[in-house]
Amino acid sequence: MNQATLILIKPDGLKKSLTGNILTRLSETKLEIVAAKIVRVSDELARKHYYHLKDKPFFEDLIKYIKGEFHGRRKVMALVYWGESAIEKCRALAGATNPEEAEATTIRGAYGRITTSGVYENVIHVSANEAEAEREIKLWFQPDEIIVDLYPTKEIIEKEKKVRVWA
Numbered sequence: 354m355n356q357a358t359l360i361l362i363k364p365d366g367l368k369k370s371l372t373g374n375i376l377t378r379l380s381e382t383k384l385e386i387v388a389a390k391i392v393r394v395s396d397e398l399a400r401k402h403y404y405h406l407k408d409k410p411f412f413e414d415l416i417k418y419i420k421g422e423f424h425g426r427r428k429v430m431a432l433v434y435w436g437e438s439a440i441e442k443c444r445a446l447a448g449a450t451n452p453e454e455a456e457a458t459t460i461r462g463a464y465g466r467i468t469t470s471g472v473y474e475n476v477i478h479v480s481a482n483e484a485e486a487e488r489e490i491k492l493w494f495q496p497d498e499i500i501v502d503l504y505p506t507k508e509i510i511e512k513e514k515k516v517r518v519w520a
């Protein structure tokens with residue numbers, strides 16, 4: 354069954370110049386990239402993305418981590434991969450959440466680490482299931498940024514919305 358999954362290359366992955374390596378590993382899946390962009394992660398976006406972990410002791414450090422506060426630049430690379438069993442295939446390549454427990458051949462096993470202050474720098478995010486993928490993809494992308502129709506859309510007219518344009 355075709356599925357979509359959100360992939361984030363986290364700030365440590367970008368800082369360590371691992372983008373190419375990670376995309377090469379993901380290309381083994383033969384899935385299709387249907388959306389991609391570099392995102393400046395706001396506090397609101399970070400907290401919405403990880404809201405299910407808000408009661409964990411590591412939550413505030415996790416928010417700082419995904420916002421790039423430990424790596425000098427507030428950015429992640431966000432992609433949507435699409436195809437047969439996309440979630441399972443990408444999660445398998447990513448490896449276990451704890452990078453010290455992840456198999457050495459997985460992305461997290463090869464490139465992740467736990468810092469001395471206990472932050473799991475595990476390089477990549479992959480949605481865990483279809484419901485989570487839908488919630489996350491809708492959080493990170495607008496419909497027109499994705500080149501396939503994943504979820505129902507509607508058209509609205511937005512009035513008096515302040516936007517930035519080239520000067």
Ligand code: IDP
Pocket residue numbers: 406411415449450471472473474475478479481
């Ligand atoms: P996942 O990323 O493998 O789906 P989740 O349980 O959804 O794992 O956790 C989200 C992120 O929170 C992890 O990728 C990792 O960055 C961080 N995290 C999870 N558990 C811990 C922990 O026990 N200590 C520190 N960070 C953690």
Ligand code: MG
Pocket residue numbers: 479480481
């Ligand atoms: Mg998760």
